[in-house]
Amino acid sequence: MTAAVRPSLATCPACGVGAPVEAKPVAPQKDDILLSLPGIHCAGCISEVERTLKRQPGVRAARVNLTQKRATVQAEDGVNAEDLTAALEQAGYEAHELDAASLGGQDDPRGRALLMRLGVAGFAMMNVMLLSVAVWSGASDATRDMFHWISGAIALPTIVFSAQPFFASAWSALRAWRLNMDVPISLAIVLAAAISVYETSVSGAHAYFDAALSLTFFLLAGRYLDYRTRSLARSAASELAALEVPRATRTDGQVVPISDLRPGDLVRVVPGARMPVDGIIIRGESEIDRSFLTGESLPVFAGPDTEVSAGEVNLTGVLTVRVTAAGRDSSLHRLADLVALAEDARNRYTSLADRAARIYAPVVHLLSFAAFVGWMMVTGDARLSLNIAVATLIITCPCALGLAVPAVSTAASGRLFRKGLLIKSPTALERLSEVDTVVFDKTGTLTEGLPVADPISGVSSETLSLALALAEASAHPLAQSLSQAIREDGVSPADLTALREVPGQGVEGNWNGKTVRLGRAAWVGAEAAAGTAAYLGVDGKQPQTFTFTGRLRPGAAETVAKLRAKGKRVILLSGDSAAATSDIAAQLGIGDWRAEVLPQDKAEVISSLARDGHKVLMVGDGLNDTAALASAHASISPGSALEAARMVSDIVLLGRSLEPVVEAIDTSRSAVRRIVENFAIAALYNAVAIPVAVLGFATPLAAALAMSGSSIMVSLNALRLR
Amino acid sequence: MNVLIYLIPVSLLLGGLGLAGFFWALRKGQFDDPDGDSRRILTDEHDDRPG
Structure with a gap:
């Protein structure tokens, strides 16, 4: 889909x-x-x-x-x-x-194991249901007993095998003195199986093998779907580490794994390659693209003594780098550690379902225990009392509660998917609904990649054709957007000779015996203008300035306006220069902006906002945003973002427009409303079912009907969200 | 009711066959790439041994 x-x-x-x-x-x-x-x-x-x-x-x-x-x-x-x-x-x-x-390899043993358990439970449930229908429609005496025994022979091994995930989770919760939803589930399954075996052995009329199995099957199905969505969004930390190039070329020409490099080794980095290590340049000049790591939109000049970090891309010249840190100590790895740390903090978020389970589980256990004690006192019949207690446990078993949240999240995710949003985290909607502050990254999030050349006017076509010829000789991003802009004006390039690119400065060439240069202000001999600009200098002429502006992503202005109209605080954090950042902030009307923010500082800003009690939504796309994305209360990244950034985000924007962000917040609020309603429905249903069960009127057939009835109600309510 | 003596084993056997088929497909990795498999059917290539 x-x-x-x-x-x-x-x-x-x-x-x-x-x-x-x-x-x-x-x-x-x-x-x-x-x-x-x-x-x-x-x-x-x-x-x-x-x-x-x-x-x-x-x-x-x-x-x-x-x-x-x-x-x-x-x-x-x-x-x-x-x-x-x-x-x-x-x-x-x-x-x-x-x-x-x-x-850790391609295999997905956990997913396969879950699917295997689901398959076994489904097979067993269907067979036992067949036999149960026969019992319900009137099989009696020896036939009924035989059917119960066969059911038990199928059900017991299946429960031992298939319900393990619930037992394991319940056990680990109990060991930590907590109650989660898996505790009543496990207890209901185990007790239902135990009482059924006992009833069968004494030729009793009721056995709950089918109830135990259908509980296992449906809850496992939910568990598997949940796991599938999350396994696609594998741990961001492992992808980040995997992105790091595992090899480097030493100056003696040998290609070695990074783990074999020691500080002090010399490595060669060719144009177009990613820095394998943190280090200091000792030979060569070039420009390096740091946008992944810092968010700077323009490449920076790098020469001897410039420090470089692993993950940066070398653009124009060959560099020799002395290693200062490799592998586990490199900055890319430290960033990955930060992300792992922040992700861990967010995983401690308690979902609505868990909070409901904390109230629900003790109530259910107390009720069935009370039913047992009450019937014991009235009748003195242990077998009857136990039967009623187990029926209470099965009927109140949180099928509806277990569905209340997943059904709503599925409906909400489906609705948002049609709007171009991919929900990755199961608790994303709940967290998103609480957001009061939205933090945007600039480069690649509010703006789209390259800056575009401002409209050029009042420039002679001769000058333009010179600029075009020079710009086309370079792979520099500004040169490329300049040449595109001039081409659109229908100018053809001048005939230049001796074209040559000077790393970190610009391009120069020879035109009718004169030297012409396109590049930095100082190199061309021009006066630097404010903002992003490139300069064209011809011998004996006034230099020409070309200015550039970051292009806003479609919907960026509307999104910011709508968020502010909803009373959210909007903040812009960028690793780019102050001039470029303030320009964008002014265009969008964001008063609260900060430029030249380091990746760690971005995460720190988010955490300090969180300490002040704000719930922060982070929207960003670069490697420098990953730590911030992971530490924010909720996070969104555009589809064009780096894989690692998309991995840590709760939500990924599939289209180019930013506008679905507003939609996501709205939908998350109504989704949380539906979840609360579902809890109310489940509570109401239990208010009816519990007295019936406690008073001893519940049969296995009634339990099966009640379970499906409440589940359907809850699912229908969730569907209203579509 | 004597018919049950062989009908029940037969039903269990048939269900067991289905289960065995499911295991086999799972082991062969046929559930590893649902997105890809749903697209591959649209190409003309003959992929009769899916990995």
Whole structure:
């Protein structure tokens, strides 16, 4: 169902191509190369990627997993992952190598185990139900006893195997002196099975094997769906670590794993490569793109003695870097540790369901105990009293309560998905509904990637054609958006010779014997203007200034306005320069902004807001935002965000517009209202069912009807949200 | 009622066959990539041995 929205995310060159390709089964092995493919989304992508990979020399087999957006490649020794990603990039697919070791392999043993348990419980439930229907419709005496024995023979091993997740969770809660929803569930299942065995052995009329099994099956189904949504959003920390390049090239030409590097080693970083380590540049000049780590929208100059951090991208020149920290000590890893820490803090959030369970579980246990004691005193019949106590426990068992929250979240997630939002965390809606402060990142969140050139007027076409010729000679982002703007005016480039790019300064060339330069103010000899700008200098002429503005993401202005209208406090935190940040803040009318914020400081700002009692929603996209995203009360990231940022976020925006953010907050509030209503329905139902059960009128048939009745009521109420 | 003597084992056997089939599919990894599998059916390629 994700197909409807995802194609708008990335243009897929192979969509609708669907060429035949032979796919061989690939069983993940230790030496497999794992590739992350964030852009794939259709059948064409799958076959195109598999075909591209298999064309590479030395590749034995390749298999794409669309659910995880990964490819597993079996290759001979010596096949380089970089060659594979380069080939894929050429075919138009973004690809990153993943460190198979730190991801712990492709397999998903927990998911499979849950599915296995669910299958067994479903099989057993269907068979026992068949026999139960026979008993309910009048089987008696020996036939009934035989049916009960067969039911028991099926049910007991199934319960031992399938209900383990509930037993384990209940046990760990009890050991910590807490009660969760799994305690009454486990108790009901165990007691129902025990009393049924006893009743069967004395030829009793009622056995609850079917109730015990259907409880197990339905609750397991909920558990599995819950797990599926979350396993797709695997732990952000492990993906972050896996993104880190596992190898580096030493100056002697040897390619070594990063774990073998020691501080003091010299490594070479070529243009286009990511810094493998933290270090200091000792030779070479270049520009480095720090936007992933800091949010700066423009590349910065780097020369000897510049400090670099792992994860930054080298753009223009070859650098020799002396290692100061590698692997576990590098800044990328420290960021990952921060994220893990913050995620842990958020996992301690107590959901509404857990809070309800804390009230509900003791009440139910006390009631059935009271029923037992009461009937004991009145009749003195232990068997009858126990039967009634167990019936009370089964009838009140939180089927409706167990569904109250998941049914609403499913309906709300479905509604938000149609609006272009992907809900990843099970408690995201509850947390989002409490939000009173919204913190935005600038680069890539409120703005879209590259700055655009401001409209150019009053400039001679000769000057423009010179600027175009120079701009086209560079891969610098400003040069690219400048050349695009000039091209749109219908200017063709001038004829320049001796074009040359000076790392960190700009481009220069020769025009009719004169030197022309496009680049930084100081280098060109111009006076620096405020904001982001590039300068064109021609010998003996006044330099020409081209200014640039960050382009707002669609819906950014409306979103900020609507949030403020709802009384939310809006804050802008950016790692970019003050000039660029204040410009955007002014455009959006955000008074509360801070520029040049370091990643750790972003998280610190969020935590200090939280300490003041604010519930913060963080919206961000970069690696520098991940710690803040993880430590915020709730978090949203755009689909264009870095994988790691999307991983830590509760909600991912699938489209380009920011406007669904407002929708998400509105929906989360009505979802929480529905959840509370559902609790009320469950309570009301129990108010009727409990007296019936306590007074001894409940039969297994009544229990089965009551369980389904309340569950349907709760689900229907949840559907009103759609 | 004597018919039950073989009907019940038969029903259990059939259910057990279904369960065995489910186990087999699970072990073969047929539930590992539901998104991908639903797309692969749209291509012309013959993927008769899904991994």
